[in-house]
Amino acid sequence: MLARLTRELEALLGPGAVLARAEDLILYEYDGSVEKARPDVVVFPRSTEEVSRIVRLANRYNAPIVGRGAGTGLSGGALARSGGVMLVFARMDRILEVDYENLRAVVQPGVVNFDLTRAVEHAGLYYAPDPSSQKACTIGGNVSENAGGPHTLAYGVTTNHVTGLEVVLTDGEIVRVGGKSGDALGYDLTGLLVGSEGTLALVTEITVRLSRKPEAVKTLLAVFESVDDATETVVEITARAITPAACEMMDGWTLAAIEEYVHAGFPRDSGAVLLIEVEGIVEAVAAQAEAVTEVCRQHQAREVRVARDARESELLWKGRKNAFGAMGRLAPSNYVLDGVIPRSRLPQTLRHITALGRENGFRIGNIFHAGDGNLHPIILYDPRDAAEFERAVRTANEILRYCVELGGALTGEHGVGMEKNELMPLLFSEADLELMRRVRDAFNPAGRLNPGKVFPTGKGCGEVRMKAQAEGAPPL
Amino acid sequence: MTPPAPRAAIPGLVPAYEDYAHCTHCGLCLNHCPTYRLWKLEADSPRGRIRQMILVEQGELAAGPIFVQHMDQCLDCRACETACPAGVEYGKLIEYARARIARDYPRPLFSRLARDFVYRRLLPFPRRIAAAARLTRFYQRSGLQWLARRSGALRLLGLAERERLLPRMDDDPFFFERLGQIFPAQGTRRARVAFFAGCVAQVGFARLNEATIRVLTANGCEVVVPDGQLCCGALAAHAGVRDAARDLARRNLAVFQKDSFDAIITNAAGCGSTLKEYAQLFSTEEPEHAQALAFQARMRDVTEFLATLGLSAPLKSLPLRVTYQDSCHLLHGQKVKDAPRQLLRAIPGVEFVELPYTEICCGSAGVYNVTQTEASLELLAEKMRHAAKTRAQAIVTANPGCLLQLRAGVEMHKTGQEVLHVVELLDRALR
Numbered sequence: 080m081l082a083r084l085t086r087e088l089e090a091l092l093g094p095g096a097v098l099a100r101a102e103d104l105i106l107y108e109y110d111g112s113v114e115k116a117r118p119d120v121v122v123f124p125r126s127t128e129e130v131s132r133i134v135r136l137a138n139r140y141n142a143p144i145v146g147r148g149a150g151t152g153l154s155g156g157a158l159a160r161s162g163g164v165m166l167v168f169a170r171m172d173r174i175l176e177v178d179y180e181n182l183r184a185v186v187q188p189g190v191v192n193f194d195l196t197r198a199v200e201h202a203g204l205y206y207a208p209d210p211s212s213q214k215a216c217t218i219g220g221n222v223s224e225n226a227g228g229p230h231t232l233a234y235g236v237t238t239n240h241v242t243g244l245e246v247v248l249t250d251g252e253i254v255r256v257g258g259k260s261g262d263a264l265g266y267d268l269t270g271l272l273v274g275s276e277g278t279l280a281l282v283t284e285i286t287v288r289l290s291r292k293p294e295a296v297k298t299l300l301a302v303f304e305s306v307d308d309a310t311e312t313v314v315e316i317t318a319r320a321i322t323p324a325a326c327e328m329m330d331g332w333t334l335a336a337i338e339e340y341v342h343a344g345f346p347r348d349s350g351a352v353l354l355i356e357v358e359g360i361v362e363a364v365a366a367q368a369e370a371v372t373e374v375c376r377q378h379q380a381r382e383v384r385v386a387r388d389a390r391e392s393e394l395l396w397k398g399r400k401n402a403f404g405a406m407g408r409l410a411p412s413n414y415v416l417d418g419v420i421p422r423s424r425l426p427q428t429l430r431h432i433t434a435l436g437r438e439n440g441f442r443i444g445n446i447f448h449a450g451d452g453n454l455h456p457i458i459l460y461d462p463r464d465a466a467e468f469e470r471a472v473r474t475a476n477e478i479l480r481y482c483v484e485l486g487g488a489l490t491g492e493h494g495v496g497m498e499k500n501e502l503m504p505l506l507f508s509e510a511d512l513e514l515m516r517r518v519r520d521a522f523n524p525a526g527r528l529n530p531g532k533v534f535p536t537g538k539g540c541g542e543v544r545m546k547a548q549a550e551g552a553p554p555l
Numbered sequence: 556m557t558p559p560a561p562r563a564a565i566p567g568l569v570p571a572y573e574d575y576a577h578c579t580h581c582g583l584c585l586n587h588c589p590t591y592r593l594w595k596l597e598a599d600s601p602r603g604r605i606r607q608m609i610l611v612e613q614g615e616l617a618a619g620p621i622f623v624q625h626m627d628q629c630l631d632c633r634a635c636e637t638a639c640p641a642g643v644e645y646g647k648l649i650e651y652a653r654a655r656i657a658r659d660y661p662r663p664l665f666s667r668l669a670r671d672f673v674y675r676r677l678l679p680f681p682r683r684i685a686a687a688a689r690l691t692r693f694y695q696r697s698g699l700q701w702l703a704r705r706s707g708a709l710r711l712l713g714l715a716e717r718e719r720l721l722p723r724m725d726d727d728p729f730f731f732e733r734l735g736q737i738f739p740a741q742g743t744r745r746a747r748v749a750f751f752a753g754c755v756a757q758v759g760f761a762r763l764n765e766a767t768i769r770v771l772t773a774n775g776c777e778v779v780v781p782d783g784q785l786c787c788g789a790l791a792a793h794a795g796v797r798d799a800a801r802d803l804a805r806r807n808l809a810v811f812q813k814d815s816f817d818a819i820i821t822n823a824a825g826c827g828s829t830l831k832e833y834a835q836l837f838s839t840e841e842p843e844h845a846q847a848l849a850f851q852a853r854m855r856d857v858t859e860f861l862a863t864l865g866l867s868a869p870l871k872s873l874p875l876r877v878t879y880q881d882s883c884h885l886l887h888g889q890k891v892k893d894a895p896r897q898l899l900r901a902i903p904g905v906e907f908v909e910l911p912y913t914e915i916c917c918g919s920a921g922v923y924n925v926t927q928t929e930a931s932l933e934l935l936a937e938k939m940r941h942a943a944k945t946r947a948q949a950i951v952t953a954n955p956g957c958l959l960q961l962r963a964g965v966e967m968h969k970t971g972q973e974v975l976h977v978v979e980l981l982d983r984a985l986r
């Protein structure tokens with residue numbers, strides 16, 4: 080069966096675009112997350128038509144289908160949980176059109192987020208959604224996860240910047256939704272598809288909004304002796320209705336590792352820092368920076384540093400954007416969580432997370448989008464110790480449960496994938512989930528597109544995940 | 556992690572579990588890797604290569620032809636190190652993987668003989684390098700080259716592209732004659748340095764070496780060129796031929812230990828990167844390890860050294876639009892980024908423009924252009940496309956290998972640009 084499917088795929092795409100040897104497949108069983116699952120065959124389409132033909136072919140064999148961009152996802156979204164055919168979009172990496180007048184770009188899904196900005200910055204433009212992984216992740220992956228980033232606070236997430244899509248449906252049909260001006264009439268299908276984690280359709284072309292670089296930008300680094308001072312500053316900034324473009328918090332003890340990588344001048348001995356950016360017209364920026372500084376000082380900031388030039392600001396951001404990776408210096412492995420809480424609950428939540436860590440024997444770092452309450456606790460662990468990993472997963476679930484209890488959410492931007500699907504009932508009633516299932520079934524009736532994701536499978540989550548790690552995926 | 560078969564231990568540094576485990580498979584390095592950018596295959600990405608090494612170490616993947624192919628296809632450009640926030644020292648890992656391959660994997664006979672000849676029988680012997688260079692010079696001058704190119708014989712042998720990459724053997728006497736000489740500083744002496752002359756560079760880049768000495772002496776450096784120095788061993792180390800690299804390192808350590816210098820200078824980023832990591836060729840128990848640490852602490856790339864010392868020689872104006880291609884082993888291997896730019900900007904009249912994607916390898920990568928010609932030429936074509944767009948009159952770089960590659964690129968793509976080493980441009984501004 081599998082051998083025949085592989086041969087047919089090779090006939091369709093040519094030999095260089097199909098991988099089926101065990102030596103190759105083993106390199107597609109991971110992404111940026113802690114999950115694991117192996118596909119049966121990996122293909123590299125170059126056009127929408129090829130995608131459509133692959134889907135039709137997979138249908139004849141009843142094979143599961145999963146899309147993959149750069150594999151930087153943090154919830155196992157791009158893993159073939161039930162095996163089957165994996166479509167890697169990395170070779171569909173052309174920028175098809177840049178419409179400077181209407182501030183739109185039409186791109187293939189494999190275009191790397193930051194490469195789009197690089198291509199249009201000569202005209203003073205950029206692509207606003209800026210996940211920390213932006214130099215590596217693809218826009219197709221961003222669309223599927225509805226990725227956010229530090230500047231989400233002011234500019235919104237991916238869905239606010241996508242106006243149209245071309246997708247391939249599970250029957251192989253090619254459909255366009257939205258366009259340069261969005262969905263004017265009828266259902267907002269573009270909005271529905273963005274963030275659907277590759278479970279509704281395969282995205283083959285994306286029309287995005289381009290933004291103009293602001294007239295002025297100021298980047299501030301506020302250094303605090305304690306985490307509480309930092310979190311209370313964030314609460315107060317929000318309360319005073321000051322709206323920075325970005326407001327990120329980093330734990331003091333994580334900064335040593337980050338500083339080792341960037342040499343940006345982060346303190347090595349603080350309790351926490353806030354990285355705050357204000358943007359806009361020159362006068363407004365000056366006033367906002369002043370207001371932010373004042374709040375920081377009122378909350379015992381020991382230093383508020385304003386980046387002198389673009390280079391210094393870039394370095395600070397480089398530190399923030401590489402922070403998760405830099406944690407790799409501190410422990411053999413780490414588990415990045417993603418939860419949302421109301422901003423006003425920040426101080427108590429961080430205290431709770433630290434306590435949970437201590438109880439379970441973990442150091443938990445916090446590097447996150449404080450401005451919109453999107454937490455990213457990072458649990459450091461050693462993957463050689465299976466019991467320790469299990470404990471890490473349990474701790475993670477407790478943290479997420481706590482977020483939900485406070486009126487927050489299970490994920491802010493990394494998606495549900497196969498990481499948090501079992502936890503969905505914490506947030507949604509059976510009726511909610513049933514409605515979502517009916518939407519999925521309308522697009523993906525056989526459930527063969529990215530199976531085992533988003534919806535609970537009915538098994539205990541820690542248990543499922545441990546099994547996936549131990550055994551890989553079942554064969555086709 | 557235990558090796559599958561008890562074979563002779565690989566000498567020198569052996570990576571520990573943590574060296575691999577720091578890789579959290581985040582994927583942030585992917586788009587920085589030239590081979591991933593070309594083929595978009597996990598197997599030819601840093602993350603995928605590290606995973607394959609781990610699997611081989613764990614005995615879950617055979618160190619067979621597939622593994623060897625992906626390790627061979629790595630440029631060892633180390634762009635992934637610059638990109639990696641977790642601080643994975645990829646260079647260490649790939650060199651160890653290649654040493655393991657050299658020990659365990661039976662390559663085809665011809666490839667084995669060729670590797671043995673180049674790394675063990677040619678590069679360590681200056682006289683043989685000189686003899687090979689005379690042959691090349693004869694080939695280039697006698698009309699044989701003209702004949703070979705015109706007759707289509709090269710194309711027939713599949714060598715047309717590779718032949719263009721042969722260094723143009725300098726008409727000047729080979730640099731070997733300079734070994735043992737001392738060049739006094741002009742004006743007040745500001746530093747006393749030793750010059751590391753390289754191996755093939757002594758026949759193919761004698762003029763570059765002369766220019767380097769002129770620039771150093773003009774800026775107040777006394778330059779000693781110690782006799783007895785040999786090839787640095789970089790090519791052997793990259794190829795996993797550790798015994799040859801270790802022999803060369805021992806000789807060089809002994810030669811440069813005899814006298815004391817403020818710095819040891821090289822104009823070849825590729826050599827510099829290995830020279831600065833000599834200690835990795837020896838385990839911490841071996842006596843050479845400590846010697847190597849002392850040696851590498853004084854090792855400097857010529858651009859790095861001059862930028863720190865500060866230019867004191869008066870420079871005349873060179874009205875020229877110039878762009879800079881980062882040599883991988885300077886930027887990624889030695890983390891030197893600003894120095895060459897600083898020096899270029901210091902030349903009056905020079906208009907400096909950044910080259911887009913300058914941090915991506917040009918495809919030269921030691922012997923990569925010979926062993927993986929197709930990939931190398933694809934990278935070169937992309938490089939030339941960006942270089943042409945800068946409208947620079949000269950492409951400047953910091954390593955002889957890059958010079959050869961870029962010169963071939965300029966010829967193939969007819970961009971009409973000049974290709975120079977940073978010190979060559981400085982030298983031109985001296986007079």
Ligand SMILES: Cc1cc2nc3c(=O)[nH]c(=O)nc-3n(C[C@H](O)[C@H](O)[C@H](O)COP(=O)(O)OP(=O)(O)OC[C@H]3O[C@@H](n4cnc5c(N)ncnc54)[C@H](O)[C@@H]3O)c2cc1C
Nearest residue numbers: 148149150151152156211217219220223226227277282492
């Ligand atoms: C260090 C680090 C920092 C990160 N920071 C952020 C951050 O700040 N904000 C944030 O939101 N995320 C962040 N992420 C998570 C991740 O980078 C994003 O989720 C990103 O959008 C994934 O893109 P990708 O190309 O890697 O997609 P993949 O991981 O390959 O895939 C993600 C999902 O998209 C689906 N998919 C991919 N392409 C298509 C397609 N063409 N059609 C249909 N489905 C498709 C896959 O099936 C999968 O479900 C971070 C990750 C890392 C490792």
Ligand code: SF4
Nearest residue numbers: 578579581582584639
């Ligand atoms: S090498 Fe570094 S950047 Fe690349 S996947 Fe590993 S940790 Fe991430």
Ligand code: SF4
Nearest residue numbers: 588629630632633635
């Ligand atoms: S050394 Fe260069 S070619 Fe090799 S994996 Fe790293 S970036 Fe890629």
